[in-house]
Amino acid sequence: MVENSERAAAMTSYDKCVELTNNLLWSWRPQVVEIFKLLNPRRWRDLGHNPIALLAEYTPEEFEQRVLELALQARIDVAFRNYQKYISERTEWAKQNAGVLGSRPVAYFSLEFGLHESVPIYSGGLGVLAGDHVKSASGLGVPLYAVGLFYDKGYFKQYINAEGEQEEIYQNTDVRNLPLKPCRDKDGNVLMVKVQLRDEAIYAKVRSMQVGRVTLLLLDTDVEQNSENDRKLTSTLYGGDERTRIRQELVCGVGGLRALHAIGVRPGVFHLNEGHNSFVVLEAIREQMESCGVSFKVAMQDVAQKTVFTTHTPVPAGHDRFSPELIEEHLKPMRQELGLSLTELMALGRVDVNRDSEKFCMTVLGLKGSRYANAVSALHGVVTRRMWRDLWPNKTEEEVPIGHITNGVHVPTWMAWEMKVLFERNMPGWTDTNIDRAVWAQAYNIDAGELWETHFALKNLLIDFARRHYRVQLERNGADQEALDRASRILDPNALTIGFARRFATYKRAYLVVQDEERFDKLVNNPDRPVQFIFAGKAHPHDNPGKDVIKRIASIQREPRFADRVLFLEDYDINVARHLVQGVDVWLNNPRRPLEASGTSGQKAVLNGALNCSILDGWWNEAYDGTNGFAIGDGSVHVDDAVTDERDNAALLDVLENQVVKTFFDRNEHGLPIKWIRMMRSSIATLGWRFSADRMVADYVQHAYLPAAGAVSAKMPR
Ligand SMILES: *Cc1c(COP(=O)(O)O)cnc(C)c1O
Secondary structure (H helix, E strand, O other): HHHHHHHHOOOOOOHHHHHOOEHHHHHHHHHHHHHHHOOOHHHHHHHHOOOOHHHOOOOHHHHHHHHHHOOOOHHHHHHHHHHHHHHHHOHHHHHHHHHHHHOOOOEEEOOOOOOOOOOOOOOOOHHHOOOOHHHHHHHOOOOEEEHHHHHHHOOOEEEEEEOOOOOEOOOOOHHOOOOOOEOOOOOOOOOOOEEOOOOOEEEEEEEEEOOOOEEEEEEEEEOOOOOOHHHHOOEEEEEEEEHHHHHHHHHHHHHHHHHHHHHHOOOOOEEEEEEOOHHHHHHHHHHHHHOOOOOOOHHHHHHHHEEEEEEOOOOHHOOEEOOOOHHHHHHHHHHHHHOOHHHHHHOOOOOOOOOOOOOHHHHHHHHHOOOOOOOOOHHHHHHHHHOHHHHOOOHHHOOEEEEOOOOOEEEEHHHHHHHHHHHHHHHOOOOEEEEEEEHHHHHHHHHHHHHHHHHHEEEEEEEHHHHHHHHHHHHHOOOOOHHHHHHHOOOOOOOOOOOOOOEOOOHHHOHHHHOOOOHHHHHOOOOOOEEEEEEEEEOOOOOOOHHHHHHHHHHHOOOHHOOOOOOOOOOOOOHHHHHHHHHEEEEOOOOOOOOOOOOHOOOOOOOOHOEEEEEEOOHHHHHOOOOOEEOOOOOOOOOHHHHHHHHHHHHHHHHHHHHHHHHHOOOOOOOOHHHHHHHHHHHHHHHOOOOOHHHHHHHHHHHHHHHHHHOOOOOOOO
C-alpha cells in the first residue's frame, strides 16, 4: 500500500489518466467519467465516450496545462488512489465466500461482452448480461477469468434512412483506442493458439482487457497464418453461416481454454454462458485424458462436475445445431484424441442418441457436459425443464436437473449518478454494491419531492439526448431546416414518457401498443394527459419481419397525429440504453409469453425510479407484487398468436388507460403524483437489491461455483 502511494505521488496527471483508461473500471466510476467529460465535453461525446481516444488528442504537456486550467488535479489524484485501492485489495466478501476459488478460478466463456459503448464486442442482452456478470464478479472479488472473441468490426451501427428503414453499417474498430494488451506465452512471445480441424488449422492471437479485477481474454483470428476466410472469422458478431458459427465457437471454446492454460491459469470451474461455448467441455475432457491418462468416461464425469451451464433460449429453433458433416469436418482430430467414433461424438449433442437424423445441438452438449445447469428466471426454468425433459427419460419434468438463477444488472453501471447521490443521502448504509433488502427498504422513506425532482432532471437529460440523437439522423438524411428545428423541440417533459427498447425480434412485439391505431390515438393525444413513446432497437440483419416492425413504427411516427407522440431513436446501444432507462417514466415490455427468458432492461429502469409495465414473463413474473409496477394481462396465452396479440393489445391499452395514465396524472396541490411516487419507492425497495448482478453473481457462487469446485454441496434453486 505504501509502495502504491509513493508510486502515485511520483506520477504526472497524464500518466495517472493513461493508467486509469487501461482498466474499464473507469466506466462504472462516475467520478472518473466526469474527469474525461470535463476535459472536453464536445470531443468526449464525438469520440463515443472513449477516454483513450480523448487522451490521444493531447501531448502530455498540453494535457497538464488543461488539467491546470480546469483544476482537475485533485480529482485525478483521488480517482487514481481509489483505483489503486480497488485493484490491489482482496474484498471481505471474497475472503468469506469464495476463498476456495482463489487457486482454481472460474473461467467464464461468452461469445459477447457488453462492457461499454466504446468497446463494440456485443450485440444485445446476452452480451450486456455477460459484461454485468464480469463487473459484479470484479466488485465482489470472485476469482474469475473471462474468455470471448475480439470482433474488429463488432456489431453493426444502425442507421434509419429517410424511408424509415434500417441500414446496417459495419465500422472498423480502431484497436489503438481500446485497452487491449497482447498476451504473452512463457517465452515472452505474443500468445497464439491453434485449433486443428480435419483438413486445416485455425490460429488465433490472444489479447486481454482488464475489467476491474477481472481479466478478459479475447481471441482474434485475423493473423497471417490463416486463410483469407478464416482471417475474417472473428470480424463481426453473428455474421456468416453455420460454418462461420462452428468455427467461432471452436475458437472461443477450445482456443479460449488453451489460452488460459498458456498463461498459467488452471480453472477450477467452467461457466458456459449459453450453448455457444459448449466445446469447452470437449477440450477440458481431452486435456484431462492427456494429463491424467484417464478414460473418456472418467474425464467426462470429472469435467461435468466442474461445469456450470447457463441456457438463455426458450425457443427450440434458437439453439445452434450442426450436421454430422460439419461436425466431422471441424472436430475429427478432437474426436480421435477423445477416442470416439463419429456416432459417439454426435450422441453427445443429441437428445435421442440413436436418431441419425438429429443434428448436433450445442445446448444438449452443454446439458450433458455439466452438473450445474440453469435457466435465467423462475418461469424460464419451468419452460426449460419442459423443453429438455426428453434428455432425462427416467425423470419427471419437475425432477429434470435444471434450476434457475434470475438475471440481474450491474448497479454502478446502470444507475444514474444523480440517483446514487439521492440514495446515499436518504438511505443510511446504502452503496451501489449493497444487496441487503433492509437497506433498500429505506427507499420507502425517500422524500417524495426530492425523488420526483431527481427523476424529472434525468427525464430532461433524456429528452435533450433524444433531440440531439434524432437531429443527427435527420441531418444525415438531408432533412430541411424546418424539420431540424422541429426535432429540437420534440418531446414534452410533462408528458408521460414510455420507453420501449430492445432487439426488434418479432416475439418482443414492438408493434403491440400501436396495433389498434384509433385507441392508440386516444391514448396519446389527450391534451390533459399527454403520453409519448420512445422506441429503439436493432433488428438482426437477416430478420426481415423484425425490420418490417421498425418500418411500421417509423411510418406511424411520420403520421402528423403521432409526430409528437412517437419517436424512434436509431442505433440502440449501451449509451442509448443508459439514457433511456435513466429518463423514462415507464419501461414497457410486451413479449409473447413465455419467450422472454428473463429480460434485464426493465431492471435497469427500476434503479432509476421508472416503473415497469410488462407482460408477466421472464423476471417480471417473479418480481411484480401489485405495488411495484404494472402487469399486462394475467399471463394466459392462446395457441393462436394472432388471438394472443389481440388480447394482449387490449390488456395493454386497458392497463395504460386505467392505471398508468390515471396514476401518473393524479397530482396533489404541489403538482406531485403522490401515488405514483409511492409506487416508485416500492419498485426500488422491493426490486433494486433482488435484481442486481451482485445478487446474481453471489447466487452463482453459492449455488454453482462452490459446489462445482467441490467446496460445498448445494442444489440449484427451483
Ligand atoms: C440491457 C440491454 C439489452 C437487454 O435488454 P432486454 O430487456 O433483455 O431486452 C439489450 N441491449 C442493450 C444495449 C442493453 O443495454
